[in-house]
Amino acid sequence: xxxxxxxxxxxIDVRRHNAAFCGPCFLHHCREQVRRAIDDFEMIRPGxxxxxxxxxxxxxxxxWDLLRELGYDxxxxxxxxxxxxxxxxxxxxxxxxxxxxxxxLIEVDLPTDHGFDIPDGSRAAHRAPCxxxxxxxxxxxxxxxLAHGYDVLATGHNxxxxxxxxxxxxxxxxxxxxxxxxxxxxxxxxxxxKVKPLIRLGERxxxxxxxxxxxxYVVEECPMATGNRHLGYKxxxxxxxxxxxxxxxxxxxxxxxxxxxxxxxxxxxEREALRACSRCGAPTPGDARGGDALCAFCRLRARATGSGxx
Amino acid sequence: xxxxxxxxxxxIDVRRHNAAFCGPCFLHHCREQVRRAIDDFEMIRPGxxxxxxxxxxxxxxxxWDLLRELGYDxxxxxxxxxxxxxxxxxxxxxxxxxxxxxxxLIEVDLPTDHGFDIPDGSRAAHRAPCxxxxxxxxxxxxxxxLAHGYDVLATGHNxxxxxxxxxxxxxxxxxxxxxxxxxxxxxxxxxxxKVKPLIRLGERxxxxxxxxxxxxYVVEECPMATGNRHLGYKxxxxxxxxxxxxxxxxxxxxxxxxxxxxxxxxxxxEREALRACSRCGAPTPGDARGGDALCAFCRLRARATGSGxx
Numbered sequence: 001x002x003x004x005x006x007x008x009x010x011x012i013d014v015r016r017h018n019a020a021f022c023g024p025c026f027l028h029h030c031r032e033q034v035r036r037a038i039d040d041f042e043m044i045r046p047g048x049x050x051x052x053x054x055x056x057x058x059x060x061x062x063x064w065d066l067l068r069e070l071g072y073d074x075x076x077x078x079x080x081x082x083x084x085x086x087x088x089x090x091x092x093x094x095x096x097x098x099x100x101x102x103x104x105l106i107e108v109d110l111p112t113d114h115g116f117d118i119p120d121g122s123r124a125a126h127r128a129p130c131x132x133x134x135x136x137x138x139x140x141x142x143x144x145x146l147a148h149g150y151d152v153l154a155t156g157h158n159x160x161x162x163x164x165x166x167x168x169x170x171x172x173x174x175x176x177x178x179x180x181x182x183x184x185x186x187x188x189x190x191x192x193x194k195v196k197p198l199i200r201l202g203e204r205x206x207x208x209x210x211x212x213x214x215x216x217y218v219v220e221e222c223p224m225a226t227g228n229r230h231l232g233y234k235x236x237x238x239x240x241x242x243x244x245x246x247x248x249x250x251x252x253x254x255x256x257x258x259x260x261x262x263x264x265x266x267x268x269x270e271r272e273a274l275r276a277c278s279r280c281g282a283p284t285p286g287d288a289r290g291g292d293a294l295c296a297f298c299r300l301r302a303r304a305t306g307s308g309x310x
Numbered sequence: 311x312x313x314x315x316x317x318x319x320x321x322i323d324v325r326r327h328n329a330a331f332c333g334p335c336f337l338h339h340c341r342e343q344v345r346r347a348i349d350d351f352e353m354i355r356p357g358x359x360x361x362x363x364x365x366x367x368x369x370x371x372x373x374w375d376l377l378r379e380l381g382y383d384x385x386x387x388x389x390x391x392x393x394x395x396x397x398x399x400x401x402x403x404x405x406x407x408x409x410x411x412x413x414x415l416i417e418v419d420l421p422t423d424h425g426f427d428i429p430d431g432s433r434a435a436h437r438a439p440c441x442x443x444x445x446x447x448x449x450x451x452x453x454x455x456l457a458h459g460y461d462v463l464a465t466g467h468n469x470x471x472x473x474x475x476x477x478x479x480x481x482x483x484x485x486x487x488x489x490x491x492x493x494x495x496x497x498x499x500x501x502x503x504k505v506k507p508l509i510r511l512g513e514r515x516x517x518x519x520x521x522x523x524x525x526x527y528v529v530e531e532c533p534m535a536t537g538n539r540h541l542g543y544k545x546x547x548x549x550x551x552x553x554x555x556x557x558x559x560x561x562x563x564x565x566x567x568x569x570x571x572x573x574x575x576x577x578x579x580e581r582e583a584l585r586a587c588s589r590c591g592a593p594t595p596g597d598a599r600g601g602d603a604l605c606a607f608c609r610l611r612a613r614a615t616g617s618g619x620x
Contacts, residue, residue: 170480170561170565170569171550171557171560171561172560172561172564173560173561173564173565173567173568173569175568175569229553229554232549232550232553232554233550235549236546236547236549236550237546239542239545239546239549240481240542240543240546243539243542244539244542247481250481250482250483251480251481251482251483254482254483255480255483257483258483258485259480259483259485262572262573263572
């Protein structure tokens with residue numbers, strides 16, 4: 001197996017591209033895929049300040065490294081979720097990565113700063129852990145990016161993640177989510193611009209990138225995610241990708257080319273119906289039962305900390 | 311396990327509906343699902359003559375039986391595909407079913423009437439067997455329905471079939487196919503109305519229906535379909551349905567409610583670009599390379615019978 005680019009001995013193949021690469025050319029390939037994603041979707045303009053949401057895993061640390069390699073001014077944000085050993089380990093990886101490279105890492109800790117952790121919060125609010133965690137991270141990411149004046153918030157969602165999310169959204173024809181599923185969500189009042197520069201790279205490529213770059217990341221999956229629906233969607237798509245390499249990429253990019261615009265209006269309708277959370281000021285569709293509009297994060301926090309509905 | 315309807319001992323459960331039924335109530339359930347599909351989508355009007363495309367399998371024989379039980383004036387159409395023992399067996403089941411019930415079965419035999427069979431045709435035209443077979447059946451179904459003056463052509467596509475086709479169409483964002491994927495395709499010049507009255511019933515329900523009704527159907531799958539993509543899509547959806555019963559139905563019906571209309575224009579665009587096949591007169595997008603427009607079936611037949619491109 002020869003490297004497609006330099007014809008030396010290859011160390012990794014990428015079936016989707018029907019290509020193999022040696023170490024240095026594989027790193028070049030990864031940078032090119034990120035560069036191309038950023039350019040194609042106009043994710044980041046020159047000179048902008050980027051905040052990278054890092055979990056300590058391969059995707060987010062790989063993304064932070066790739067953005068710095070490509071010359072972007074990128075700091076990190078780690079959110080402590082209070083999920084026992086998993087959070088301890090992942091936080092340590094994020095801190096060590098930043099420290100070794102002299103890079104700035106902002107930290108927000110849910111238990112310390114907001115008085116609850118994901119296990120307790122999800123129980124108290126009767127929400128699935130992944131749902132409570134996702135809404136908390138989105139809230140803290142956005143709030144922190146705005147508070148520190150970053151131009152853009154970057155997350156490490158890769159091709160496999162995005163294809164699985166898309167699959168879940170079409171399985172249930174969640175038209176609002178489909179309208180919002182895009183690698184760039186422009187800034188709107190109360191929301192920072194959000195970008196996903198890894199959408200052209202798969203999980204396996206990110207793992208190989210980190211190994212080749214000597215990035216020490218947390219390997220375990222979150223223990224609370226075991227058996228969730230999203231993993232079922234990933235498995236289903238993996239089985240199809242195994243038979244027909246490239247299907248995931250054509251599913252995601254075909255949607256962006258020929259599907260997304262048909263749903264964009266549904267997301268705009270939802271956005272226009274937002275009002276400000278009466279506690280934190282974040283935009284929210286509010287409580288369907290009327291009354292003061294508390295955003296989902298403030299409702300979760302109120303239930304988790306026993307501070308009533310306010 | 312008690313029957314949901316009469317509280318007697320149940321013989322079959324339908325997880326999607328979180329229900330179980332005794333034999334007679336299960337047959338009632340199947341008829342109600344077909345009646346509801348026909349009503350909801352205005353598939354067949356009172357007094358119309360229906361042509362049912364029958365393969366000798368559980369779905370199409372079950373459909374024919376169900377339509378007669380519901381009081382429709384329905385004849386059958388069997389198309390011989392020349393696929394060795396499989397075609398011999400399936401044709402025998404279709405004939406015996408019709409004969410035992412004194413029902414009219416029209417037969418068209420590809421080798422006898424058109425000079426080729428599916429194995430030779432697909433080889434000669436360099437098409438996958440399922441592709442050559444599908445286009446041949448669609449052509450003969452439509453031509454026969456029009457020639458005999460039927461108001462509507464009914465096919466035995468069930469919920470599992472339609473969900474798998476939808477999955478393939480969204481995986482590749484085939485926008486024209488998505489625009490045409492509907493349980494009713496109205497009659498247009500050169501096309502009979504096409505309906506799919508089984509979309510509310512799954513494969514397992516059809517098999518149970520035939521067993522309970524004493525319908526003797528061909529059990530083997532077509533030997534040429536082994537390993538095709540469509541079966542891979544079915545397996546992927548089955549794994550998800552197993553974890554979350556009802557997902558397939560919500561995928562298909564959610565599309566019909568909230569997705570389909572967004573793609574309908576693409577199908578209309580394609581339909582308006584049709585012209586008449588210069589040989590058989592059927593509507594066709596024609597040959598992209600220009601020249602006389604031969605429909606896909608006439609092109610396949612010409613290649614398979616060695617009669618040149620004409």
